[in-house]
Amino acid sequence: MMNDWIKITIDGHETMVRQDTTILKAATDLGIEIPTLCHHPVLEPYGACRLCTVEVLQKGRSRLVTSCNYPIRNEIEVQTASEQVLRGRKMIIELLWARCPEARVLETLARSYGITKPRFEPREGELCYLCGLCVRMCNEIVGAKAISLIQRGVEREVGTPFYQFSEACIACGACEFICPTGAIKVTDVTDKEPRPLLLDFDMGLRGRGNIYIPFPQAVPNVPVIDREHCLHFQADACGVCQAVCPPGAIDYEQEDEFVDVEVGAVIVATGFDPFDATHKPEFGYGRYPNVISGLEFERLASASGPTQGKIRINGSEPKEIVFVHCVGSRDKLEGAEYCSRICCMYTAKQAHLAHDKIEGAKITVFYMDVRAFGKGFEEFYDRVRAEGITYRRGNPSEIYKRADKLIVRAEDTLLGRTVEVPADLVVLATGVQPREDSAQVATMLGLEMSEDGFFAEAHPELRPVDTQRQGVYLAGTCQSPKDIPDTVAQAKAAAARAIVELSRVKRELQTTAKQGEGRG
């Protein structure tokens, strides 16, 4: 009976809209801005702030309607900023501003309408102008129904059941997130404390949401949902992310997949585990927050890290820093007799960074002996020492706390006596360990492991990237500790070996096929 498409005019612009489109939507699509306070695209229209009121002309009659919830059903002419509309809007803003004199959003709006001071007595301390966004968020999207608009008239307020903490609240914080004035805090609603989740990539030095991008260079660079902690998956609640995502990219239906692939060659590049420094209790790692691992320091010093590259421990800048070599390397007791090959140089780099970033920093490095074996490495080590960084030979026996300082106690084997160095920050040069699951991987792929727990190559000199199994090759630290240049070199070698293998298989297949044809 009715046409699906309706012709309307907004502020003189003609447009066609589908039946039941709201005026607000139609105007927004045309680029015409109508102010709103209680509207949010993901929530049901509410029509309470009345700021989006516009004038509608139909059959020669004019009336005021709220554009957020007026469904277009007839040919109408809309004026979004007629004189009457502007007068009313201005008064509404003035009324709201008087109610919430400290609400920044209202002040900005008021000033843009030329109001310098409300003519009504201001209500000091009020921040809530009852747009109801928080309540509707909690009810419609989160589904917790933890809060509601209680009382009526001027007494109306956002409240919890019986003025007590709401049992239904899931502490998701959506109310606080959507509140335009900061009037509601999740701590007003519940005493449940949201447990922060920590970002692995930043070594847990930074929190993250349940939905997050794992690290800046992640491939693909898109957010993932942590199902273990996501309220939607765990409690069938929330759904805020899906509701607020403008392109509609959130898909709760996506599942992890196991993919079977037929291949002609496999390159194993499973990497390593960093040494867990809690295994060396004498260093106090995990006990003192200012004893950190090399990787943690790496994130602290990174411009994309949790502190934007500023080295801060508990908010303050450490002045005395001690680096400790060989934590989990060359250590028979820890079953890591090998040298991790990267710690000497990363420590030198980190000491240099610390020196660079912290003016007047007093930096001490404890070492057994420095292995600067690569191209340009020795030169860098010399440069770092020349910057005034103290290298002391000897491994610390103990790190303990005295007053507000850490004391690193070690035997200086060059001086032959015990020294105690105070520190605000101790960085442990944690070494490289075989991955925890390497035995599993070895069994799966039919690989051998060397005594140190890394995968064994077929021959240390002649076949350094091959394994005992034809078609399976090794690259990087899964085979043994190595630095980036070595890893890259080995990876390229492995790739080349794989190509050789693939072309052999291909040739064989072709021959077999030809023979087959001949027979046919």
Place this chain on the structure above:
Amino acid sequence: MLETATLEQILERHERDPANIIAILQDIQTEVNWLPEEDLRYVCAELEIPPSKMMALATFYRAFSLKPRGKHIVQACLGTACHVRGAVRILGAIERDLGIEGGQTDEDLQWTLETVGCLGACALGPIVVVDGEYHGQMTSAKATRVLQRIKKAEGNGSGA
């Protein structure tokens, strides 16, 4: 809190239908004179009504009270007809006599003073209703006398 059996009776009377919640609250209030939190929580659990919605309902409708009300309920009509006949003066007299303001209950839970929009008995204005009994064409002196009478009866009762 009401006996569970009583609450169940009320719920059954209204078919355990959440749409009938207002009637259910009215019946609870008829039983206990106010809406105790435990009773409301029970109803919420039984009818699967979110407590937040219950709170909104119980505070929106004037008929409901989340606080205990007095043994005697005085309603002063402030309808227009009563207003033009001086209802405010009568309210003032009652407030002074009971020592509470409109909408309040005294500490001993003896008196609750309510003001109502219109009782629909305008010919009798100004009207004061005490425990359901209409007193028409009130003056401040008459209102005080009505209250004194109840207080006296009360005093004798408790003294015995």
Place this chain on the structure above:
Amino acid sequence: MNQERISSPEGLALLRQQLQSRRTADKPCITVCSGTGCQAYGCQAVTAAFREELEKRDLSDQVDILTTGCHGFCERGPVVVLQPQGIFYERMKLKDVAEVVEETIAKGEVIDRLLYQDPRTGEKIVHERDVPFYKLQQREILSMNGMIDPTSIEDYIAVDGYSALVKALHEMTPDEIVDAIKQSGLRGRGGAGFPTGRKWEGCRRAEGEIKYVICNADEGDPGAYMDRSVMEGNPHSVIEGMIIAAYAIGGHRRHGLEGYIYVRNEYPLAVKNAGLALETARSYGLLGEDIAGSGFNFDIQIRRGGGAFVCGESSALMQSLQGNVGEPQAKYVRSVEKGLWNQPTTLNNVETLANVPLIIRRGWEWYAGIGTEGSKGTKIFSLVGKINNTGLVEVPMGVTLREIIFDIGGGIPDSKEFKAVQTGGPSGGCLPENMLDLPVDFDELAKVGSMMGSGGMIVMDEGTCMVDIARYFLDFLKEESCGKCVPCREGIARSLEILNRICQGKGRPEDIDLLEELSETVQGFSLCALGQTAPNPVLSTLKYFRHEYEAHIFEERCPAGVCKALIEYWIDPELCTGCGACTRVCPQEAITGEKKTPHTVTRSECIKCGACYDVCRFEAITIRSAGVKAAPAVEAVEAP
């Protein structure tokens, strides 16, 4: 009682004949008005006393007692009418009962003392029909209240009740009914005056799985109680109207139909009588399955309101029926299409529905012949305030305010001057004396800035302050605003803030402009009718009584002597007898004086509670509105 279900038009006609034949026209009957007004005056005791007295004299079989709903003349309650003569006794007291039985019932003598005396002519009037209050009305709906016991469906059937329903179901198609209602020109009595026929037509056309018929008996306008009286005094007429409405919107269709009566909980008698009426109608087969043998099914339930004026607004009422907070909703899609539970819904007011059976029974032509061009039929007004004959008045549309107030209402008591009449409840406006010749109908009232509303008519005399009245209404509306939309919640509160300061003599010169500016926004931008009409009391008083505002603001004077901050109590030494009544009631001990000599008020102690004013029998205590600025007080103010 175990009666047969009515299963055909003939069945109803037969029953009516039987009922009528049981009544002999000349059998004496004592009709006691038992509306809420008369009950408050103690009519129940009077009824009991009559019963006792008749028994004592062994007259129980020869004289009937009929307790009816409200007759409308509440001012004179308890009202008793003795049939068959129609002798009208007012303000019956218990001690009068024996005498009435002795003299009037037994001997047919009229007791002069109990008769109504016309305050203007001084003439005593014997018969109810001659009392000017009744004589000048056209009581199409209210007259039935005096003839039937509302708890008896038989009484209703005997006076042609349910014949319109049977006619509608058996002789008319739903479309014919819609057409008849449209032709009759009936408009909604709840306030907005929307044509009922068009509403029904829209709802009939709308598609839905189920359709709802709702009777709005949430009468909340202060000063209006006609719906209460109809609901209490003649519930069957409303039920009959509802069933006809249901048939009109949903007859011969597959979808379901359900009915609700949403009634104020503050009206316990209405709840009770309506409930009883539904039960008896069901047992007679006039409600429920296969109504009167027509195959049409429809039933009605009662829902009690929770005490919120805004629930009189249709969308809020429907929210409340759904068990929600009564917040109004946007009505860009009309409720006849999407109402209760998003289904087509027709919602009519009590009085509107009570008109329906009359229109069907007597034909739309008859109905359309009453009233004015745009407003047909009669309208019930509740005439209250400073008026001699407080009560319910039913008149044809188009009668002037003057006729209602002075001819029917008997004018202003205590020979005071008329000042204004407020129509339309809190959303209406105050009209001054020069508007008294305005014919009262929907359109005329709207033209002058007031409205029909549900029919409250509050008369104000010279002792009423119009600023205070505006303040009063806004105070009421502030309490009743649901608080959802900004203009209503904040705008009303701020207007009230301004009015409060004007009443306290602290008004600012720019306040009148600010009030007008606020009013424009509240009117134009509020969500529902409560807000949209809230400024009417302010705007109409500003329009017609601006000088009173100016006196408050510029002279700090309340001309009517109402605003507490601007008045003082003063004892006229000429009139004071020194009786001491005032000293006894003064809560502040602010009145002093020797016995039998004129007393004085110590102004620094006086809290202006008015207790002395109420108690003085010599009119010696007067309220002076000296005006702080205009005229300095004559008396010396005592040093603190």
